[in-house]
Amino acid sequence: MKETRLGDFEEVILLLVGILDEEAYAFKIAEEFESQTERSVSIGAVHSTLNRLGEKGFLTSEMGESTAERGGRRKRIYSITASGQRVLQESRDFKVSLWNQFPAFASGNLKIEWLNL
Amino acid sequence: MKRKNKQITPPRLAERFLLWFLKADLAEEVLGDLDEKFYSQLKKHSAFKARRNYWFQVFNYLRPFALKASSYRSNNLTMLKHNLLISFRSFMRFKSTFLINLFGLASGLACTLLIYLWVTDEMRINRFHEKGDRIYQVLQHNRWGTSVQTMTNTPRPLAAALKADFPEVEHSVSVNDDWADTPGVVSFGETKFKAKDNQVDADFFNIFSYELLQGNPANPIPDTKSVLISDKLATKLFKSVDNVVGKTVHWDQYEMSGDYLITGVFKAPSSQSSKHFELLFSEELLVERVDGYANWNNNNDRTFVLLKEGSDARAFNEKIEHYLKTKMDSEKNTLSVQKFGDRYLFGSFQNAEQAGGRIVYVRLFSLVALFILGIACINFMNLTTAKATNRMKEIGVKKAIGANRHTLASQYLSESLLLSFIALLVAILITSLFIGQFNEITGKQLALNLEPELIIGALTITIFTGLVSGSYPALYLSGLHPIAMLKGKLKQTFGDTWLRKGLVIFQFTISAILITAVMVVSEQISYIQNKNLGFKKENxxxxxxxxxxxxxxxxxxxxxxxxxxxxxxxxxxxxxxxxxxxxxxxxxxxxxxxxxxxxxxxxxxxxxxxxxxxxxxxxxxxxxxxxxxxxxxxxxxxxxxxxxxxxxxxxxxxxxxxxxxxxxxxxxxxxxxxxxxxxxxxxxxxxxxxxxxxxxxxPENMSATMAAIEEVYDSHLDGVPFDFTFVDSDYDAMYQQEQSISSLSKYFAAIAIIISCLGLLGLTAFTAEKRSKEIGIRKVLGSGNWRIIYLLSSDFTRMILVALFIGLPISYYVAQEWIQNFAYGIELSIYQFLFVGLLTIVIAWVAVGFQTLKAAGANPVDALRSE
Incomplete structure (x- = not known):
């Protein structure tokens, strides 16, 4: 029985996979994470999360092409599955519904900066 | 492989490490990612930082998902866990055996730890001098009488003459420490203290590593009006070590009395120094004040030489042997040198040859520690192999499903190692409890500090103990035949029981020797203390x-x-x-x-x-x-x-x-x-x-008399503290070493016999349990309790008799050797040894008595009803 909810870090990684599209492999995802959040992360940690997301069925992967700076080695490209997309949507809907229930936010009195996670 | 930067590549070692633990099917992508990371780092940072980052990345792959599922390693881990579990279960199941083993090993280890501390401390005395391997003390062999007496007293001019005549001597120094036997009184104004002094030559600090804190290192004692004092004395006299140089103190001691200018302060010798002095005067002072002090026939100084690097002490010995004859025509005495660091342990000479010294006691106690530890190990071996019959099925099943000998042996070894490590913890506790008393007896200041040497020493001893005590059970039990074990048909062969008996005999042989040692040493000491000395030492x-x-x-x-x-x-x-x-x-x-x-x-x-x-x-x-x-x-x-x-x-x-x-x-x-x-x-x-x-x-009214004496004393020696001793306690102090050996041997003998008896107790309990049915049947058929007790104790009584038969002659021989050192020794009689033998047997009977009585008194129905 695999856990089917998303953790915070997992959600970000999943989104980054979607953003990077064809370039979504561990090294690039880690770089992107660091540049977007200005927090450092090891490739191993990202890889571990990608692996877990794969086990949960939110990601699939296949080997891509190789480049020179990889010493001729191929990379593993990740892509979001249908259930991955669904779980992202659910996560967003859930949060939006929470936002809406918060009177101060719902009345529009506060400026909200979206998605600054 | 083409790379932008051919010189700088990811660290090979990190790569190899990664491949060692990483799942094979992840290798390609991970290595690729890490390479890419590395080269992108290289663009921004130095090669060092890029490499460091690579290592960081590699270590971050130590995550469960990425690790190889190595069958070999996980299996070993599982076996280890299993072994520990089984060990714990068997400890719990056979609690008395476990406690006997634990207590035995722990007290054995505690003794060994204490003795280890003592021995390492003894070994360190006088070995702290930096140039220690080149410092030699000159010895004079007195050939006037019928036998050769070796002494450290040498003539005053010898040090300088040796340096002048022999090129291999780098420095030489004359030291007078005779006066230190009778302390003088140092005073500054109204403050007075008794203190010990030495007279030394200028090169004293060039040879020995006593530390000069203040003063001129080139010539610390410039003349006969100068004195160096220790930092401790400085604090006592002046409440501080600062601004002491330049002050004048008065010194009261015989010819040496006078006012002296402090020209320096040295650090008080540590407990690792056999010499303890608080003031250093110039040797020239003695020459000035004592008539004929610098004559060649006036032997009042100790002479030390520092040989040049690479000099051969043996060749030097030959050169100086008859050196005194070149100075005094009729001189028969010869000279030789001994390494100063060895003097403390190897201080005794017979016929000008090194023979014994404190090293004898160091060796003796090391041997005792080894024996006590051995006795504790034997307990473990005997009880484990004896109890093995209870674990036959376990071993049999394991063997039947394919456990090989190696696996079973490692199970027993890990069990004994586990036990010895638990015992080490208990031993550390025991040691820290008793170290104060041990220090009191030995007159040392030992402490259980966490020095790396001590930790390594303790771990080595513990692992050694674990391996020794586990080795026999491991080899014996793993070699048994599985089918015989499962059917319960295994007979103990003649060899096993013989070995077990042999080990018990060994234990009691050692115990008997130790008991004899206690008896002989304490009798000799009380003989010395009570012998008519020709004068009355009391009061x-x-x-x-x-x-x-x-x-x-x-x-x-x-x-x-x-x-x-x-x-x-x-x-x-x-x-x-x-x-x-x-x-x-x-x-x-x-x-x-x-x-x-x-x-x-x-x-x-x-x-x-x-x-x-x-x-x-x-x-x-x-x-x-x-x-x-x-x-x-x-x-x-x-x-x-x-x-x-x-x-x-x-x-x-x-x-x-x-x-x-x-x-x-x-x-x-x-x-x-x-x-x-x-x-x-x-x-x-x-x-x-x-x-x-x-x-x-x-003897009557001592306190009033003492008060009156002190009054008279104060009226004549104002300000000097009234420090008195009684001659009888001084006399006892002469035999302090024998005293401490006597009390230490008492403790060690007690521990040895207790551990041995515990082992015997364990074995008897085991036999009684094994033979409970037999005993039950015997009782039903009308055997009396005494008959049962005889049945159970005759076996081990025979073993102890054999042990005594071996042990007593050995101890007689050793005791005789020791007594012969004394000109006035006790006579050893056969009755004393019979007494030791009887005592050993009685102690053993008492130890197992409870167990045999219980077995004999048990209701036979309980034994026969089961099954």
Missing amino acids: LLRFDYVTEEGPGFRAFIEELKSIPGVVEASGAVDDATGMHGGTGNVAWPGKEEGSRTYFEILNVGYDFLETMNIEMALGRSYEPGRDKPGRSKIIFNEAAIRAMGLKDPIGKTVQIQREKSEVIGVVKDFHFQTMYQDIAPLYIQLGGQFEYTLIRLR
Whole structure:
């Protein structure tokens, strides 16, 4: 029985996979994470999360092409599955519904900066 | 492979490490990612940082998802876990065996730890000098008498002469530490303290690593008016170590008395130094103040040399052997050097050859530690193999499903290792509890500090113990036949029981030897302490008082004598327990030409013989007014008269160092040296200067008498603390080493016998349990309780008898050797050894008595009903 909810870090990684599209492999995802959040992360940690997301069925992967700076080695490209997309949507809907229930936010009195996670 | 930067590549080692633990199917992508990371780092940072980051990334792949599922490693881990679990279960199941083993091993380890601490401390004494491997002490072998006596006393000019004549000598130094035996009094204004001094040459600090804190290192003691003091003394005198240099202190000690300028401060010698001094004067001071001090025939100094690097001490020894003859024509004494660091442990000489010393005790105690640990290991072996019958099924099943010998052996080894590590924890607890008492007995300041050496030592001992005690069970149990085990048909072979019995015999042999040691040592010590010494050592008070014979001192003595509780009082230089001089230069009427007899000399005050209660055999004692200090009137002891063959000695004239002396009396022989020596020829002369005062007290009303004495003392020696000792306790202190050996051997023997008995108890319990059915049937058929007790105890009684048969002759031999060191030793009798044997048997019976009584008294129905 695999856990089917998303953790915070997992959600970000999943989104980054979607953003990077064809370039979504561990090294690039880690770089992107660091540049977007200005927090450092090891490739191993990202890889571990990608692996877990794969086990949960939110990601699939296949080997891509190789480049020179990889010493001729191929990379593993990740892509979001249908259930991955669904779980992202659910996560967003859930949060939006929470936002809406918060009177101060719902009345529009506060400026909200979206998605600054 | 093409790379942008051919020189700089990811660290190979990190890559190899990664591949070692990483799942094979992840290797390609991960290595690719990490390479890409590395080269992107390289663009922004230095090669070092990029490499460091690579390592960081590699370590971050140590995550469960990425690890190889190695069958080999996980299996080992599982087996280890399984083994530990099984060990714990068997500990819980056989609690008494576990506790016996634990207690035995823990006390064995605790003894070993204590002895280890003591031995390492002994080994460190005087070994802290940086140039230690080149510092040698010159020894003089006295060849005047019939046997060769080795002494450290050498002539004053020797140090300088050796340096001048032998190129291999880098530095040399004369040190006088004789005066340190009688402390002087150092004073600054009204503050006075007793302190120990040495006189040294300029190169003292160039040879030894005593630390000069303040002062001129090139010439710390520039002249005979200067003194160096220790930082401790400085704090005592001036409350601080700063601004001490340049102050003047007064020193009271005999010829050395006077005012001295402090020219430096040194760090007080640590406990690792065998020498403890608080003041250092110049050697020249002695030359200045003592007549003839710098003569070649005046042996008052210790000589140390620092040999140049690469010098051969043996060759140097040969060169200097007859060196004294080049200075004095008729000299027979020879010289040799010994490494100073070895002096402490290897200090004894026989016929000019190194023989024994404290190292004997170091070895002895190491051996005792090994034996006690061995006894504890034997318990583990015996109980484990005996109990193995209870675990036969477990081993049988394991073997049947394919466990090989190696696996089973490692199971038993891990069990014994686990136990020995638990025992180590308990042992550390025991050690920290008893280290205070141990220090008291041995006179050391040992502590359980977490030094790396101690940790390594303790771990080595523990692992060694675990492996030794586990080895036999491991080999024995893993070699048994599985089918026989499962069917329960396994018979204990002759070899097993023989070995187990042999081990028990070994245990009790050692125990018997240790018990004998305790008995012999303590009897010898009480013999020494209670032997008639020829004088009465009880109620004799002494305190240091360095002064000249004269009206002032006479008045002091008379004042003391007027105290009602004082019987007699006298000044004295030499005493009956400490150092004194000697000479071979005595001539008497009828002396054979060329023969030499060595005479000991006691310098005493007028009433010394009366105060000591030494009886006169012939003639009279000294009388004030009639006899003057010096050698003109002397008194011999009976041994001296015998040695000279002098008839009718009173009134005869002898020549001592070419001076005429009249013999006025002969004292009965009394012991003025240790019991290791025969009573030697001795003459007594009146001293002109005294080092201490001796008072005989009445046993009644001691405290009032003491108060009165202190009053008289204070009126004459104002400000000097009244430090007194009693001669009988000084006398006991002479045998302090024997005392501590005696009490230590008591403890060790007790521990050895307790551990042995515990083992026996375990074995008896096991036998009683195994034979419970047999015992039940015997009882049902009418056997009495005593018959059962006999049945259970006859077996081990036989073993103990064999042990005694082996142990007692050995201990008799060892005891005889030891006793022979004493000129006055006890007679060993056969009854003492019979007593030891009986004692061992009784102790063993008592130990197992409860168990056998329980087995014999059990209701046979309980044993027979089961199954």
